[in-house]
């Protein structure tokens with residue numbers, strides 16, 4: 001039985017498997033391998049400057065003629081809040097001292113949100129699919145990308161966000177559940193609002209919007225893909241399960257923890273970057289469980305990343321932001337094309353068994 005959906009036909013892909021765009025972890029080699037295997041390969045370009053984004057898109061294009069997906073961040077620019085920054089730098093100072101990492105550096109914004117320069121580059125040479133995380137791009141930008149031939153999507157973590165994405169003119173919505181590895185694509189990180197799991201979120205979003213829905217969060221094998229389709233999604237966006245492919249830019253220590261089944265578990269925390277993201281539990285994530293009034297995303301990353309780097313030089317993952325979803329222990333170390341083929345075959349077998 002062929003595993004395909006209307007969305008696959010519309011995009012010209014063979015199987016409803018989207019390799020999640022993962023800033024810092026997805027690579028042109030990974031995305032091209034997934035697209036060549038009939039899925040949709042993704043590039044996470046939210047943390048790079050426009051030139052690098054363009055270079056990665058070109059490198060992927062050079063390795064595949066199939067559709068590819070480029071993803072960008074549309075977060076609210078961070079506030080310049082000196083008191084908040086100083087308080088947090090003081091909180092980190094003992095860690096810097098312990099690691100011999102010198103003084104805590106000033107906070108810096110390495111990658112501004114999606115802007116005109118990136119838009120212009122995309123309009124000149126547009127990937128088949130463009131998506132946004134952390135909010136809505138202005139509707140004129142959505143329209144401009146669509147006129148240039150792109151299929152435009154945004155991430156939603158609630159029904160209200162999914163409705164707003166549809167109203168903003170997107171072609172599809174990615175319903176991202178609480179289980180997901182990496183950053184939640186919520187428009188705002190509201191303290192006190194409980195994130196919603198994929199199983200609860202996807203059918204509600206499917207009922208609320210008319211555009212296709214892609215399920216993300218906790219899908220890591222064929223059973224998860226079949227379940228996503230059963231909930232009404234037209235594809236599954238899978239991140240963590242691709243981190244252990246040789247083509248991913250995953251540090252060895254991160255890869256090893258995934259393949260060991262993340263013995264410490266995962267946690268949704270704002271303490272690494274200023275926005276909620278699911279990471280493997282380590283000393284820093286535990287210590288910061290009570291942290292409030294953190295500097296805004298992405299400023300916070302500029303003072304947590306050096307700590308992680310310094311600790312890693314000594315072989316410690318105590319401070320590393322190793323993103324992972326709740327299904328991390330289903331990870332396997334297969335090349336991306338083989339993983340896509342296995343996932344599709346597993347999902348087909350599950351669906352055939354359910355129909356028998």
Ligand SMILES: Cc1cc2nc3c(=O)[nH]c(=O)nc-3n(C[C@H](O)[C@H](O)[C@H](O)COP(=O)(O)O)c2cc1C
Pocket residue numbers: 020021022023025044045046071132133155176179180181182183185216217218219220237238239240241243323324325326327
């Ligand atoms: C290492 C990593 C990095 C991620 N980076 C991005 C990103 O740059 N943009 C984005 O839209 N989603 C990003 N995500 C979230 C994925 O799009 C997706 O929602 C998530 O991986 C799905 O859950 P799973 O990890 O359980 O498969 C990232 C996820 C991971 C694991």
